[in-house]
Amino acid sequence: MPILDLGYRNWEGDRSHRLLRPLVVTATGMRLVWRATWLRRILLCAWLPAIPAGFGFFAYEQSLQSESWRQTIANILENGFERPDVAASFLEDPSLARGQIWAMILLAFFRYPQAIIMVVLFGLAAPKIVSYDLRSRAYLLYFSRPLTVVEYLVGKALVLITLLVLTSTIPALAVYCLGIGFSPDASSIAQTWHLPFRVLIASASLALPTASLAIAYSSFTSESRYASFAWFATWVLGWVTYGTLTSSELMRNGVTIGASHNIKLASPYHALGEIQAAIFGTLAEPSDAIPATILVTVVTIVSMMVAYHRVAGQLRI
Amino acid sequence: MSEQIKSTASPHIELHDVRKSYGRRVALDGVSLNIGPGVTGLLGPNGSGKSTLIKSLMGLVHTDSGSGNVMGIDWPKDARSIRDSVGYLPEDDCYISGLQGVESVQLAGRLSGLERSEALRRAHEVMDFCDIGQERYRHVETYSTGMRQKLKFAQTLVHDPPLIILDEPTTGLDPGQREGLLNRIKILAKDFHKTILLSTHILPDVRHVCDSVVILVNGKVRVAASLESLSRPSKPGLRVSVNANKLEFIERVRREGIACSEIGRDELQLEGLTPEDSQRVWGWAYEAGAAFRKMEPSRASLDQLFMDAVRDAPGNQTGINNESDSLDASNLISNMESNRANS
Numbered sequence: 001m002p003i004l005d006l007g008y009r010n011w012e013g014d015r016s017h018r019l020l021r022p023l024v025v026t027a028t029g030m031r032l033v034w035r036a037t038w039l040r041r042i043l044l045c046a047w048l049p050a051i052p053a054g055f056g057f058f059a060y061e062q063s064l065q066s067e068s069w070r071q072t073i074a075n076i077l078e079n080g081f082e083r084p085d086v087a088a089s090f091l092e093d094p095s096l097a098r099g100q101i102w103a104m105i106l107l108a109f110f111r112y113p114q115a116i117i118m119v120v121l122f123g124l125a126a127p128k129i130v131s132y133d134l135r136s137r138a139y140l141l142y143f144s145r146p147l148t149v150v151e152y153l154v155g156k157a158l159v160l161i162t163l164l165v166l167t168s169t170i171p172a173l174a175v176y177c178l179g180i181g182f183s184p185d186a187s188s189i190a191q192t193w194h195l196p197f198r199v200l201i202a203s204a205s206l207a208l209p210t211a212s213l214a215i216a217y218s219s220f221t222s223e224s225r226y227a228s229f230a231w232f233a234t235w236v237l238g239w240v241t242y243g244t245l246t247s248s249e250l251m252r253n254g255v256t257i258g259a260s261h262n263i264k265l266a267s268p269y270h271a272l273g274e275i276q277a278a279i280f281g282t283l284a285e286p287s288d289a290i291p292a293t294i295l296v297t298v299v300t301i302v303s304m305m306v307a308y309h310r311v312a313g314q315l316r317i
Numbered sequence: 318m319s320e321q322i323k324s325t326a327s328p329h330i331e332l333h334d335v336r337k338s339y340g341r342r343v344a345l346d347g348v349s350l351n352i353g354p355g356v357t358g359l360l361g362p363n364g365s366g367k368s369t370l371i372k373s374l375m376g377l378v379h380t381d382s383g384s385g386n387v388m389g390i391d392w393p394k395d396a397r398s399i400r401d402s403v404g405y406l407p408e409d410d411c412y413i414s415g416l417q418g419v420e421s422v423q424l425a426g427r428l429s430g431l432e433r434s435e436a437l438r439r440a441h442e443v444m445d446f447c448d449i450g451q452e453r454y455r456h457v458e459t460y461s462t463g464m465r466q467k468l469k470f471a472q473t474l475v476h477d478p479p480l481i482i483l484d485e486p487t488t489g490l491d492p493g494q495r496e497g498l499l500n501r502i503k504i505l506a507k508d509f510h511k512t513i514l515l516s517t518h519i520l521p522d523v524r525h526v527c528d529s530v531v532i533l534v535n536g537k538v539r540v541a542a543s544l545e546s547l548s549r550p551s552k553p554g555l556r557v558s559v560n561a562n563k564l565e566f567i568e569r570v571r572r573e574g575i576a577c578s579e580i581g582r583d584e585l586q587l588e589g590l591t592p593e594d595s596q597r598v599w600g601w602a603y604e605a606g607a608a609f610r611k612m613e614p615s616r617a618s619l620d621q622l623f624m625d626a627v628r629d630a631p632g633n634q635t636g637i638n639n640e641s642d643s644l645d646a647s648n649l650i651s652n653m654e655s656n657r658a659n660s
Contacts, residue, residue, distance in 0.1 A: 007500075008446045010507060011439055011477035015401070015430025024427045026391040032415045136458075141472065144405040145428035146397045233508055287441075315377045 009261070015123035018146055025155025030162060033125045039163075041122055049093065049113035056105040057179035059118035062092050064184070077192045080107075085284070100282070102179060106172055106195060107280040110202050114168040119235050119269075121163055128226035130311065135222035138194050139314055147214060153215060153304070160211040169203040181259050201291050202279045206272060209300040213268075216303035219310035238267030265295050272296065276283045329353055329480060329512040330374065332392070335383030337369055344369040345380065345538035352514065356506045358523035358544075361533035367516045368408070370533065371482055375400055386511075388480050401429065408484040408516075409606045410465055418453040418460065419444060420527035422471045425527040429476035439475055447471040448497060462489030470498065473504075480518075481505065487522055495522075502526050520620050530619070532626045540625040546620055548645055554615035555590045555598060559583050559607050565609035575600070585614060 033039055056085055064071035070091065077087035081104060090097040133139050142152050176195055213234070217227040245263045264270035271292040278289035330352040335434070338344040344366045361367050372378040376396020385392045388402045388417060419440050426436030444453050447467045452460070455470060466489055473481060487495045501567060503526050505511040515527060523530060523544070532540035532546060542546070559566055563583060570577045576588035590598065592614055602609055 006442075006445070008474070009442060009508065011442075013431065013435060016427075016432065018430070019399075021359065021428055021430065024424065027427075030422055032413070035415065066380070132414055135650060136414055137409045138413045140405075140407040140409060140411040141413070141425060144375065144400065144403070144407065145425070146400045146430075148397070158642070248355060258590065315372065 004148065005107065011042065020157035021145070022151040023148070025152060026158040026162065029156060029159035031128060033159065033163070036125075038310075039125060040122070042117065042124075042161075043166055046114070046117045046121075047171050049109060049117075050171040053105055053172075053175045054178055055108040056108075057102065060094075060101050060105070061179075061183055070094055075267070076120055077101075077104075081282075083282070084309060086214060086282075095187070096191075099195070102176070102192050102195055102200065103280040104257060104282050106176070107202075107277060107282050108171055108198060110158070110168060110206065110276055110280075111200075113246075115206065115272065117167055118164055118206065119232075121167060122160055122210060122214045122233045123228055125232060126211075127218050127224040129159060130215055130218040130219075130307070131222050131224040131227055133201075134219070134311075135139035137314075139311060143315060149308055152311065155308055157211040160214060161207045164207045164211075166205060168206065168271075169199060172199045179219055185248065198280050198281050202276045205279060205296075207271070209268075209296045212300045212307070216306040216310075219256055219307045235269060238269055242267035242270050262291060265291055268296075268299075318584055323439075327589040330387050332374075332384070332385035333383060334543045335370075335380050335385070337366075337373060337380045337383075340508050343536050345373065345383075346536055348383070348533070348536070350538060350541060352512065352529070352531070354510055354512050355528035356416060356502060356513040356515055356526050358530045359518060359533065360518070360520070360530060362525065367533055368484065369536075371405070371514070372483060373515060374482070375403060375405060377542060401476075402478055402480055404478035406469045406473040406474065406481075406483045406486050408488065410462075411455040411469070412435035412465060414456070414458045416457055416659075417601070418449060418455060418457055418464075418468050421457050422475050424502045425472035426475040431476060436475070440471070443471045443474045446474070446501065448494075459540070463494050466490055466498070467494070470501070477624065479511060479617045481511050482516070483513065484516045485518070486515070492558060493617075497500060504542065504622060520623060523604075524619055532623060532625050540622065544619075547619065548616045550615045550617050553591045555587045555592070555594070555612060556580070557585050557598065557612045557613050558610040559585060560610050562605050563608040565605035566602055569597075569605040573597075583610075588651055601653075 011161070036048050040084045059069060059073060074087040074091050077090060078084045086097065086100055090101065103153075133142070139152070141151070147155075173196060176192070176199065180192070214227075214231060217230045218224065220230070221227055242263060247267060264274050272281070274292040275296060277283040278286050278293075283289055319515070325435060330350060332348060332350045335345050335348040336343075346347060346366075348366070351544060359367050359370070369378060372384075373380050374392070374396075376393055376399060383393070387399045390399050392399060392401065413424070419437070420568070422440035422444060423433075423436045426439050427433060431439060441453075447470050449464070449467050449471060449647065452464060457465070460468060470483075473483070486502075487498055490498060492589075496591065499522060502513060506513050506526070506528075515523070517523060527544050529543045530540060531538060560583070565576050567585065570587060575590065578586045580586045582657065587598065595612060598612065599609075601607075
């Protein structure tokens with residue numbers, strides 16, 4: 001028998017705006033994924049590629065004063081990035097090529113380490129994000145409140161987008177700010193002011209399709225391991241297909257599979273890379289990214305529709 | 318047998334001609350209801366449309382037609398706003414793995430718009446009310462079924478909704494917890510003037526807490542009336558519990574030309590008698606040497622009423638189709654009641 005029992009009490013108070021309620025879903029999702037030690041480690045490791053990117057900025061600024069650095073960078077542009085045109089213009093007037101070189105460094109940062117980290121990170125975090133709710137019927141808790149299916153999915157997608165922002169966008173912007181901070185004169189701002197916006201757009205172009213696809217896979221099943229398998233299979237199969245199609249032997253044997261830009265459509269990783277290259281302005285022909293953009297847009301819309309119908313369908317039972 | 322349940326109070330749920338079909342299967346077939354403050358029991362066999370009605374009320378399921386208002390809010394036009402005024406306890410287990418009990422209730426509060434720290438404070442408050450002690454700091458996936466029911470009840474109350482919809486709230490509770498939950502429901506209705514819709518199969522629960530009853534069968538409202546009016550028998554009678562010399566007493570009563578039937582162990586129903594006739598009954602008992610444990614005016618049995626409503630429904634597909642089924646079910650319920658009383 002309690003000594004003091006206040007019993008039930010009425011509650012009165014202000015309520016937050018309904019449009020802010022999906023953020024509660026996001027905050028809860030973040031709280032749950034944050035408890036995983038591996039996730040915190042990956043987030044920490046995800047900042048490591050920012051060091052070579054920062055070194056790239058330093059090397060470029062160094063090349064403005066040193067001929068040997070200039071020659072090294074020109075070689076990398078010509079052989080590593082396969083852009084002899086950029087290498088030639090760089091050698092002609094290094095200071096004018098700042099915007100383009102910085103964009104290529106940021107693209108490399110997004111394209112190689114961060115995209116791979118994103119695949120791993122989403123593969124570990126995303127499959128549970130909806131499938132656990134389906135398994136434990138937690139969607140009833142969400143939808144008994146003034147929350148729509150779309151808001152629920154937005155809240156869930158924001159968890160993944162937040163992870164991507166933490167691993168890609170913020171490090172990229174930090175590297176850019178460091179580059180500006182250590183550049184010898186203010187002309188660097190005039191030449192590169194557009195890069196932060198390109199970073200944001202590139203982040204969005206990476207985050208929206210991948211988060212939608214990951215959530216669609218997660219909503220397909222109440223067993224998160226199947227969603228994980230589907231997620232990794234999508235990327236691995238894409239890589240394998242792309243590698244197979246582009247192998248020199250097949251090309252030499254005259255297999256007609258279309259132009260190389262269309263081959264990239266077989267791999268989500270390469271299709272996204274094509275779009276990001278167009279966003280950073282490093283694609284020789286920006287129109288080459290149109291098929292990839294259309295494909296990724298279609299996949300994004302279909303994924304969103306699938307996720308919506310899978311979640312809304314639970315309420316009809 | 319439809320009537321406005323609370324004629325004196327303005328209805329808190331008012332629905333007109335609600336229809337909902339899943340393909341060719343009709344789930345709700347012209348449901349019209351007026352439900353006022355207090356506790357209303359929503360009864361019906363499996364597949365009668367109870368869950369569809371609840372989900373429709375909350376705007377989770379789109380109806381084919383129908384109109385109304387819930388807590389003064391246009392339904393179904395503004396169903397989303399209704400969810401701000403409703404606390405819903407679903408029948409199914411629903412929890413988020415990895416959260417502590419108190420975090421789960423806090424989340425429910427935050428989804429209803431409470432600010433973070435206020436939601437936490439309120440979560441502790443309602444968990445105290447729901448008798449959840451230190452278990453609130455355990456992860457919800459480690460909870461027993463009974464604890465999860467309590468947790469769901471706390472989530473239902475965290476934003477202090479004026480309308481509470483409870484779907485099988487006593488499932489999985491032991492007798493003590495069940496008694497406690499039913500008492501809490503009573504407190505909320507009587508002291509805090511909540512409108513409570515209680516969907517259940519357990520008729521003793523309905524008798525324990527409900528002021529009125531709605532019985533749905535095959536998507537139609539078969540009965541909607543106050544429990545008091547339903548308990549009133551169609552013809553007068555007295556119900557007596559006899560301790561000794563039951564057969565002699567029955568014989569003595571029948572000699573007076575009064576119909577007497579056994580309605581349970583040691584319980585007799587004397588037809589046509591009123592409380593004014595009790596002196597005569599005492600006299601017959603004296604003559605037969607019988608001893609009474611209890612004598613009271615006859616009441617209509619809720620379980621019989623439920624069985625009748627289900628059996629008489631057009632297109633009855635519930636499997637309750639004859640007298641023996643009805644009696645079996647009644648016995649089952651009586652046994653449940655006596656078990657509960659014993660415990």
